[in-house]
């Protein structure tokens with residue numbers, strides 16, 4: 001069920017009409033639904049418990065980069081979520097939101113010494129390491145701190161996620177992960193470094209996957225490696241299958257999280273029964289988009305309707321700096337008028353005020369709209385605000401979280417003076 005739906009001719013977020021939010025907080029504004037976040041998280045948690053996994057044998061580590069607002073992190077943390085971070089900054093966000101560092105895993109190809117130190121200070125669950133030089137650096141930093149760093153290797157299973165090239169990460173020629181053929185040797189290096197403790201294996205093959213076949217194929221390859229490592233005397237405590245489940249933007253029919261997890265756990269249980277006398281292995285997930293993507297919209301106001309020689313444009317006050325996905329991936333987002341009007345529609349490109357031809361949010365949409373109307377850009381909860389920039393000295397949008405009829409401003413709109421506050425003019 002969508003928590004963004006019309007009541008009469010008006011679009012609501014849960015029990016709050018979107019025009020009320022525009023009046024109160026202005027536009028552009030990101031609006032998130034608590035009920036939707038909780039439902040999406042629960043689809044993972046419920047599938048884990050259905051397959052007999054407690055929080056110790058299965059952990060959902062929400063991918064912070066998809067939406068890192070403190071209120072979102074706090075809400076998910078209270079549901080029991082762990083966190084997948086890709087920077088020290090994200091760790092500080094998780095801590096500020098009251099997240100539990102012992103449920104944090106640290107991904108990314110370029111961890112700095114400072115970031116490693118910060119994560120070791122807070123005793124995170126695991127570092128997902130992506131190269132041999134990173135293993136050596138982490139070992140050195142851990143030694144300086146008289147600690148042992150828990151590590152997983154992110155392996156590259158070389159399966160085709162069949163998604164957009166920019167969001168596919170599991171192919172051979174990708175910058176991510178350790179090549180499958182070099183995984184065992186790399187594990188041996190890690191195993192022999194004194195200040196590392198090998199605890200797991202990790203992969204993440206891409207994003208917006210509609211089918212779970214590539215994920216299950218990746219699982220099979222990971223299982224092969226776990227068996228080989230076992231033979232080499234290296235026992236792993238967990239297996240992390242990454243994130244990547246897609247959502248419906250338009251008419252996509254993504255696999256249901258519950259169905260995917262059922263297939264995955266069934267496969268894992270059969271394998272453990274066959275080879276390890278049923279001894280369980282902890283399973284980690286790193287979902288982002290499937291938890292927040294459809295839990296948010298970007299609310300924007302039409303500034304002008306412009307009727308060009310060959311095209312009509314709805315010029316809105318949100319732009320590529322607020323929602324980068326169309327400009328970056330030619331991504332498709334639904335566009336819904338907040339007020340449904342009983343007038344003839346026309347075909348519009350919905351564009352922002354930024355001085356770039358790439359600054360569009362939607363193309364060729366039939367819309368019955370007037371100047372001054374509000375539009376909701378749908379499915380904007382993931383990789384929306386987190387990818388926003390200040391290009392054109394535009395302050396980033398406000399963010400509002402709705403819970404039933406409760407309205408919470410969870411990030412104030414940035415003001416122009418905020419944007420140059422750190423700058424100075426030399427005498």
Ligand SMILES: *Cc1c(COP(=O)(O)O)cnc(C)c1O
Nearest residue numbers: 063107207243244286287288289
């Ligand atoms: C971005 C990312 C995720 C989340 O991907 P989604 O497609 O949003 O689920 C998970 N793991 C890693 C390593 C990532 O980089």
